[in-house]
Amino acid sequence: MSSVFQSAVVDAMQHKVNADRSALEQVLSREVFAEAHNAITAWPGYSPTPLHALSALSQHCGVAAIHYKDEGPRFDLGSFKALGGAYAAQQLLQRELSFRLGKDVELNDIAAGNYREQAADIHIVTATDGNHGRSVAWGCQLFGASCHIYIHAEVSQGRADAMAAYGASIARVDGNYDASVRAAQKAADENQWFVVSDTSYEGYTQVPTQVMAGYGVLAVETVEALGDDVPTHLFLQGGVGGMAASIAARLFQTWGDSTPRILIVEPDLADCLYQSATAGCLTEVHIEEETLMAGLSCGDPSMLAWQVLEACATDFLRMPDSLVGPSMWRMANPLGGDASIVAGESAIPGIACLLAAAEQPALAQSIGLDQSSRVLIIGSEGATDPEIYQQLIATAGGET
Ligand SMILES: Cc1ncc(COP(=O)(O)O)c(C=O)c1O
Structure with missing residues (x-):
């Protein structure tokens, strides 16, 4: 029986980045990140979110390692957005x-x-x-x-x-x-x-810069938890691109040229970053239908985020909604001894692409995944709407 991961169309395009990465520091400087880090880690109830090593899933996907940063427990708010x-x-x-x-x-x-x-x-x-x-x-x-x-x-x-x-x-x-x-x-x-x-445009940059600076906390925690184990691939889902830009910019400050290949994943129903990469300039798309990945349903990239991503993201992918429920189900019902993880709709794009690549060699090849790949996924939310989460898991049980 063909699985949804085998048949789903995941488009992947490569994007040539400019060797000059100064845009990253211009948008999000070390000082701006440090000020946010100092403030947020002093909030009541602050503690780092977990980073899970999913070894059975990595075997299934034919890669060396998968690390999943689980933002579900963030300040009891259910997502990384609590930071920004x-x-x-x-x-x-x-x-x-x-x-x-x-x-x-x-x-x-x-x-x-x-x-x-x-x-x-x-x-x-x-x-x-x-x-x-x-x-x-x-x-x-x-x-x-x-x-x-x-x-x-x-x-x-x-x-x-x-x-x-x-x-x-x-x-x-x-x-x-x-x-x-x-x-x-x-x-x-x-x-x-x-x-x-949380999005920036001409004349409105100060507040969204600070929103993005807040997200940097999760990048710092991830670096600390990984130690020397620097990944080769980093999947970052995109709405307006703020989360992806922040994490990419912050990781470059620590890892420099060792920073992993940065793959931006969006719903095919809201692919404004993919279209911007294709056009070579910030491009707005009209959303005809809302994706299940509610947090990613954005038609207009953040101006500052795009400046960062065009300087450092090497791959842009778009995926169908059909992969959302089955990928969430797989995280809740893990293979082998992996942890069971509550991954919400917008947390799932990186996992969905890995599961699709496990069954589609051409996709794996186009994004450079092989047995030596060490993958980092940002699980940006838990069950932020528990009812929708339960419905999706219940429906998907039989589909994988
Ligand atoms: C859970 C979750 N993940 C990812 C994103 C994408 O973040 P951004 O819009 O900054 O790209 C959002 C945005 O709301 C979100 O809620």
Whole structure:
């Protein structure tokens, strides 16, 4: 019987990168990463997320090693996004409180809740498909600021409820993600609120730079856990590209020329980075249908993220939604003695590509996977919507 991994079409294109990697440091400097690292590791409840070695899966896939960084337990928020939005909110509060109070306000004092009363008058707004908004809402609750979240028609009720649980007001708008971005901006303009977005564009770079700097924490933890065991391949899933750009930029600062081959994977329903690589410039795509990988359903790359990725990503892949459920099921029902892992929809692209490459030699060859490959996967979320997670696992059980 042919498996879904054997028949699925995963497109892979190679991308020539410029030898000059200065764009990486220009977008995300060592100082910006270090400041974020100092602040975030001082938050209450901080601890590194696990890095799992999946040896039975690596045997199945015909590679030497697979390491899976599991962001499910991150600050009890379910995804790596906990690191970015909340940190950018903390930075924004520092700037605004310093201005309003006429003195230098310290980041750590904001995290300790010492400015909750004054912060309550500062309103932060964002558009989200779930995880970024949860991070911003959680940060605002921690620091005492007021939070407003705009979501689009397709965002699940489970994800909306999770944000409301942190005290944010939720507004649902008709249309797709772009419509929610416009609504958030309009509300900000009308009410003098502050936008904390995870994507950058001409004239809006400070906040998204800090969001990306926050994600760098997970790269540092991964480097520390791997020690000398530097991988050959790094799979990074892309929405607007912020996570991928941050991790790539931070890893280059440690590993330099030994940095692994960087493979960007997107849903074929939202392949804006793949299309940008094909066109050789930042390219927007129109999303016709929402992918199951809700966090990756983005049609417009982040300007800063693209500057980083075009300088360092060597491969761009796009994969169908048909691989999502079966790959999640495989992680929950592992081979051999591997750990059972709760991997959410947007965590799965790297695993899905590996499982497809295990059954499609041409794909494995095109991305340079062989018995000597040591692969690093960023499992960016756990079950951020438990109901959707259970449905996908239940349906997929018989499909692999
Ligand atoms: C779980 C998860 N993984 C990956 C991503 C992609 O991140 P980015 O949009 O920065 O590329 C997102 C974005 O929301 C996400 O929620």
